[in-house]
Amino acid sequence: MNRTVKQTPVNDSDFKYEVQIEGETCPSTGLGNLLNQVVMLRLLAATPGLTDCGSLPFRTLRMFHDGERWMVTLEAVGP
DSSP: OEEEEEEEEOSSSOEEEEEEEEEEEOOSSSHHHHHHHHHHHHHHHHSTTTTOBTTBOOSEEEEEEOSSEEEEEEEEEEO
């Protein structure tokens, strides 16, 4: 798993935070895909701070398979 955070200024006091979490390489179909999807969802729910966007909770969450692995993008705007 790899987690990256991008912080972009929106105005003088707020930033847009984008967190991207990459899962392990897995097939795009079949049982291996389903197992990796469930592992990613459990990890998001059970790991404190993993879904934080800066000091903010996420406002949007997008999960998708990019052809190689499950990816999660989280976003929030604030100080």
